[in-house]
Amino acid sequence: MKFELDITKHMRSGGDEFLLRSEFFSTDRALVLFGPSGSGKTLTLRSIAGMLTPDKGYIKINGDVIFDSKANINVPTRCRDVGYVFQDYALFPHLTVRENIGFGLKPLFSRLGHKEKQHVEELIDVFGLEKIAGQRPIALSGGQQQRTALARALAPSPKLLLLDEPFSALDQPLRIRMRNELTKVLETFDIPMIMVTHDADEVEAFAETIVVYHNGSVANVYSACDFVGSDQRLAETLRHQVSLAYE
Known part of the structure; x- marks a missing residue:
């Protein structure tokens, strides 16, 4: 995946x-967008979506421009071909x-066709949701809600998972268990992803490129490959980055 992003956004809430x-740029x-809460990670993710x-x-995915303020391009969310999993999963209750x-x-205003229904059943099977397919979110465990949210995000076969x-x-x-399950999902669906987290262990588990945020800006960009065979652990480096944000 070739991803290019260069954006600015002023936000105002009360005073x-x-x-x-x-x-940042990555191939x-x-x-993984990493940093303390309130540093701009989720705002970036929502801009991509x-x-x-x-x-x-501007924002470009594999050379396709989905946003460009100078060219007056702003592709609607539904046409960006991305899947989004919210922090609280945002399932329809x-x-x-x-x-x-x-x-x-x-x-x-229409119903699912035969092909779409079959695709849904295939996803239910892949995510092991057969026994709870008829239940509503309030009856689900946290892990079941997450698998449902992932399946919903992947149903339209997006080119990028957020x-x-x-x-x-x-x-x-x-x-820990769901990290392992997500790894299998990414391999099964062979889909690139951008993840927001402030957990250094999750960065180690998933990241190839790490974009570190501090106070609304990108402070550093790392490649996980640079830490392979090194005495320095990626998680330790990232925890140090976060500690600097609170000084």
Whole structure:
């Protein structure tokens, strides 16, 4: 995957102001946006998805321009061909697991066709959701909710998967198990991803390129390959980066 981003966004809430100034480039398939809470990671992810419009700059995926302020290009979210998993999963509470997964495949004011229904059943099988396919989110465990959210994001066969702190709502034992499951999902679907996290262990588990944020800007960009065979651990380096953010 070739990914290019250079954006600026001024945010104002009450009397507080925040400036996002994000710029990085990568040809890796697994990018992780890392840094403390409030440093601009999720704002960047939402800009990539089209949920937030930058004031200026550009975003390109594999050479395709999805945002360019100078050229007046701003591709709608539904046309960007990306899947998004929210931090709280954002499942529709009134829909069953099966209906949540199929939501992105359903034409407006229409029902799923035979092909789409078959695809939903295939995803239910892949994610091991057969026994709970008729249940609503309130009855699901954290791990089941995450698998449902992943299946829903992957249902339209996107070219890029965006993950906003996908493990933060899980306790530690389940978090480790779900990391392993996500690794299998990425391999099975052969899809590039961009993940937001402030957990250095998650960076070590998934990242090929690490973009470190501090106070709204990109402080550093690392390649995980640089740490292979080195005495320096990636997680230790990143924890040091976070500690600097609080000085």
